[in-house]
Amino acid sequence: MDDGPFDGIEPGGVTPTEAFSILGNETRVAILQALWESEGPMSFSELRNAVGVDKGNFNYHLGELSHFVRQRDETYELREAGKQVLRAVIAGAITEDPSFGPTRIDHRCPYCGGPVELSYQEEVFTARCTRCVGAVRGETYPRGTFLRYALPPASLEDRTPEEVLAVAHRLYDGKITAMIEGVCSECAGVVGFSVDACPDHDASGRELCATCGTRHSVWVEACCENCRYARQFVLWFAVVTNPAVVAFYHDHGAPWNRVPFAKLTRENARYVSDISEEVLSREPFRARVAIRLGDDEIHVTVDDDLEVIDATRDDA
Numbered sequence: 587m588d589d590g591p592f593d594g595i596e597p598g599g600v601t602p603t604e605a606f607s608i609l610g611n612e613t614r615v616a617i618l619q620a621l622w623e624s625e626g627p628m629s630f631s632e633l634r635n636a637v638g639v640d641k642g643n644f645n646y647h648l649g650e651l652s653h654f655v656r657q658r659d660e661t662y663e664l665r666e667a668g669k670q671v672l673r674a675v676i677a678g679a680i681t682e683d684p685s686f687g688p689t690r691i692d693h694r695c696p697y698c699g700g701p702v703e704l705s706y707q708e709e710v711f712t713a714r715c716t717r718c719v720g721a722v723r724g725e726t727y728p729r730g731t732f733l734r735y736a737l738p739p740a741s742l743e744d745r746t747p748e749e750v751l752a753v754a755h756r757l758y759d760g761k762i763t764a765m766i767e768g769v770c771s772e773c774a775g776v777v778g779f780s781v782d783a784c785p786d787h788d789a790s791g792r793e794l795c796a797t798c799g800t801r802h803s804v805w806v807e808a809c810c811e812n813c814r815y816a817r818q819f820v821l822w823f824a825v826v827t828n829p830a831v832v833a834f835y836h837d838h839g840a841p842w843n844r845v846p847f848a849k850l851t852r853e854n855a856r857y858v859s860d861i862s863e864e865v866l867s868r869e870p871f872r873a874r875v876a877i878r879l880g881d882d883e884i885h886v887t888v889d890d891d892l893e894v895i896d897a898t899r900d901d902a
């Protein structure tokens with residue numbers, strides 16, 4: 587390694603401000619793009635020819651990219667951080683101004699069996715029931731919303747709305763599974779949990795709970811301590827992979843053999859329609875999920891890390 591622009595530069599951590607300022611330059615972005623499009627590592631002259639700027643400037647800009655580009659022997663390639671930046675840009679840029687719907691699809695509301703409409707606006711995907719109140723209410727949510735996800739535009743490419751719904755489930759099942767286990771799905775950082783229990787929950791009628799605005803009384807927010815990526819989910823999600831719960835569902839003929847988040851369709855509604863959640867104590871934190879199928883019931887207690895500490899079946 588001699589005379590390369592990285593000589594003497596150790597790639598270290600960069601702050602978000604530094605990262606934005608490093609990337610806020612056309613030549614540097616062109617360097618990253620050329621390396622992204624290349625089949626393998628590029629030599630200095632290949633890279634400079636691909637970018638097409640004069641030597642002095644080029645050396646300087648390449649040197650500024652040490653956090654994103656690795657020099658190995660006489661060649662250059664993207665570091666993982668460089669690939670991630672380009673992936674983030676590509677994920678958001680495949681389709682211009684993507685949107686669809688509201689579109690009626692061949693699915694039924696998991697709560698009432700009513701017709702379901704899907705829409706995608708401003709990178710948010712919404713599924714709503716046209717008959718009932720759905721699962722959550724929010725200022726910007728259409729009535730009947732039971733699923734609302736931010737979804738990259740790439741998810742729409744070559745897919746029907748029904749397929750986008752399946753993709754949204756698949757993507758978020760994976761993300762939520764990792765988050766529940768304390769691993770950030772975006773950066774692999776440490777996830778912390780906070781639990782929000784409705785103090786006066788009543789969603790037994792035709793409307794959502796007047797106090798918390800949802801159908802479920804206990805929600806968990808999982809938030810990455812590193813990148814602040816956060817996801818909210820009902821407490822029930824945290825116990826659904828516990829072997830006792832899996833066995834309980836299995837014994838009652840549930841048709842899934844994996845985490846069933848994606849299976850909240852009308853056919854499977856009986857498996858998820860009678861679930862209650864409550865916070866038993868704050869110090870130490872204990873919360874309980876009760877799942878009923880016919881006359882049988884299972885109670886699962888979790889601690890503040892969402893670890894299952896007790897699962898008791900009460901079969902009739």
Ligand SMILES: [Zn+2]
Nearest residue numbers: 695698715718
């Ligand atoms: Zn409905």
Ligand SMILES: [Zn+2]
Nearest residue numbers: 784787795798
């Ligand atoms: Zn409530």
Ligand SMILES: [Zn+2]
Nearest residue numbers: 770773810813
């Ligand atoms: Zn993270």
